[in-house]
Amino acid sequence: MDLPSFDPDAEKLPKLSELPSIDGAPSNAAWFWGKHDQLGRLNLLTPRRIANAAKQIQTGKTVCLNFPAELPAPPFFGRQGFKHEIKAITDYAYDDLHTLNTQSGSQWDGFRHVGINHNDSFIWYNNTTRAQILSTEKLGIHHWAKKGIAGRGVLIDFYSYSKRSYDPFTARKITVEEIEACARACHVEFNYGDILVVRTGWSEAYKKLDADGRMKIGSKSNSELEFAGLSRGNSMLEFLHDNYFSAVASDSPAFESWPFDEPEHLHYYLLPRWGVPIGEMWDLDGLAELCQKTGRYTFFLASSPANVQGEGLSPYYKTVM
Template sequence: MTERGLPTFDELPSYKDLPGCAWEVWGAGDSLGTVNLLTDAVVQRAAEEEIRTGQRVTLDLPLQFFAQPLHGRMPTDHHAYNKPSGRKDDELHINTQASSQWDGLLHFSTRMIKAGDDHVLYGGIPEASLPVGVLPRRVTDMHPGLLRLGIHNWAQHGICGRGVLLDMVRFYEAKHDGKLPYEPCTGGVISTADLQACAQAQGVEFRMGDILLVRMGYLGAYKRASINEREELCARSANYVGVDASDDMKRFLWNTHFSAVACDAPSFEEWPPAEDARPLHESLLPLWGMPVGELFDLDTLSEVCAKTSRWTFFVASWPLNVLGGVASPPNAAAIF
């Protein structure tokens, strides 16, 4: 057991041959995963200690930031129209992962280990058992699996607590004469040792329930690119910087007891994964129930943190309250 009373990564049971399955940590039927760590006491302490000046920084990109979203996802369509008596309405048609996003518990299942295996979601729910297509509008008609794992559960709880920024861009640039050791838009890997070294350099000590934000440099590079270069980045095969998917990384993320992780790249982990590694998503979402944030806008946050020499702050994030939702814009802000 860790000093915080939770099992260590190596004490967790395995699911088939996948180590570190946390389905039993918060009890049968759990719908929150590691968001359970954001208790009233944890949130209250974070608010009391971190909110000092009231300065606020959004962590969301505009929904329309990507004219052609990554992975072939549908672009955001925004329709405005006139109503009688001088009124206007508007409608949004979005893919919830077309811009800044939380991946929810319905987004990623375990991969097939051998022929005939089920792909299972958090809690062992078979992915194939859940409906797809146009879903019911009435809660009474919804599949119980969607109600158990939908992102509305996080929306109704809130992903709020102490945020910690590990600014790998500044960390690496300080070590490498102002340069990154990778090209963020074409690949690169960040190790556990480097995350820990960055935390030490920033004077950060983690505590249970922290919301980990990692600035890797993808969005900064994307913003500096020309329109043609941006279109090429969105159209080509996915190769992105991210953390490694090793068991050491899993031990670090679980044993530190983060409530959620997020970054400014399209995938929190190096993508595609190394040939000999299973996706880190496979541990974070279906085995642990941990929110995974991607394409968070961390550049302004980095500037504020560097200017104030504060790498911790209060994070308030309220995903869309969509029953049975797979993912959501984070609707997140850092408050100092």
């Protein structure tokens, strides 16, 4: 398969409506970075952009963006919960053993997470097949770990902007127009390579639940769950594509609104078509508080995904400075 090639450090790249057709690829595929590419739009985190992003560090204050590993408890969608065991090695030395489903808490969705139906089969980012997912390390998240994720983060604190006008435990759809209005109110302009972070209010709402409330919501079936998140449709696809974010994230469990009730699921574009990592269930409340205090909604964001060969998702760990 011949793939178009573009310079990841360029400041003008094709819009969604201008994407060249790739023989054998699904429509709207943006496989720009070479036949053997493993990074997708993380390629946009070039040395120049990372160096510029470091200029965002002005106060030296840091914020952790991941929930404690044991939350949510119980996990959603029937997933296995986190387990921690302390193992005595001697009378004075101990090891810690962890068992977890990487989808059960704060995470990056890797490119192995979601494929799309194409030509009566399934295909993943950059023409990766089911056989390669099962028998090779192609698209493993260890490729991200070796590079690291570091760049300019941009917070869209829509929950505060909306004056907490909705329940995050409903399928509230945040539109492109609302995101752009929030950005203008916070004096934010998007740049190529930005890491887009959207606060829906889910992290705040979840932390307010008591144990019974967490058990009640965690025990719901997939069809009963509702979460606020990004809307779908062509305008959202154009917004996410044409701004050339290197990655996207939110505090909600699905990034886009749940349940999926429209055909243009964002996961099916961001991951297999464009190679955009998706962060989910990030704890954004401390970040929102710091941004409000400083009046700045851009920052340096660094993440070190788990260095596991062939891993499809990662629970580790986001830090903002």
